[in-house]
């Protein structure tokens with residue numbers, strides 16, 4: 657299996673800028689992909705923002721497994737972490753986000769009021785892995801097309817301040833990964849969900865990873881989509897991929913069939929899925 661790694665210069669620069677600017681903000685809005693809530697939490701962010709309050713924003717909840725999203729929300733609550741699950745394209749309003757951020761910062765804001773300090777907007781740094789839906793959410797929060805969105809990772813390149821309302825200002829940052837993935841499972845999950853540039857991973861490796869996962873947790877989705885017999889699910893992973901290749905009429909072009917499976921998963925043709933299972937209340941998600 658080929659190793660996946662992606663940490664170009666602009667990400668290293670973005671991390672340096674975050675370190676320089678973290679003191680300017682009250683709170684970090686950490687956007688995490690609801691399909692991979694563990695793999696898409698960036699250890700560099702944990703390090704840089706360790707002393708700042710956090711709001712975890714689970715994006716792409718429409719693409720995730722609803723039961724798992726609910727379990728993750730329960731887990732965050734058990735850890736005392738503020739969290740919200742959203743479809744960044746649709747169901748989020750600046751008011752909702754502002755309200756949660758205000759409750760996270762309630763003590764700090766009350767303190768400032770008591771000291772007679774002038775009321776001021778909360779300042780939030782938004783962070784997340786590439787393609788997590790940051791620009792889409794920010795455009796909602798500022799109610800205009802302030803940032804560029806796209807279905808390829810790495811569209812946002814610089815940092816910029818955006819005003820959502822008189823209560824909330826946002827420091828946008830580019831999508832960043834980190835210099836070395838903890839393991840290749842993390843890398844495969846990021847690749848399968850679209851956080852890693854396409855040319856940097858072997859599609860068949862990522863498809864094999866995904867197929868094994870789906871056969872374990874979402875077998876009916878696989879059999880239905882690819883007209884498989886129950887016995888096909890007992891095949892070796894490579895043979896299962898070959899079987900699907902044959903079923904989708906691609907003869908022996910399993911590279912193209914791998915791509916088909918990856919796109920089917922991303923486009924919800926196999927239903928909502930979550931690759932990182934929610935830990936029980938007393939387990940860590942690190």
Ligand SMILES: Nc1nc2c(ncn2[C@@H]2O[C@H](COP(=O)(O)OP(=O)(O)OP(=O)(O)O)[C@@H](O)[C@H]2O)c(=O)[nH]1
Pocket residue numbers: 715716717718719742743744745784785786787788789790791792793804805806807808809810811812813830831832
């Ligand atoms: N289904 C679904 N798609 C989403 C959601 N949020 C964003 N998208 C799509 O995901 C793709 C990436 O969204 P962006 O907002 O550009 O992501 P980004 O995090 O700014 O990406 P970078 O520029 O790489 O940092 C786009 O095609 C969006 O339409 C969501 O909640 N649900």
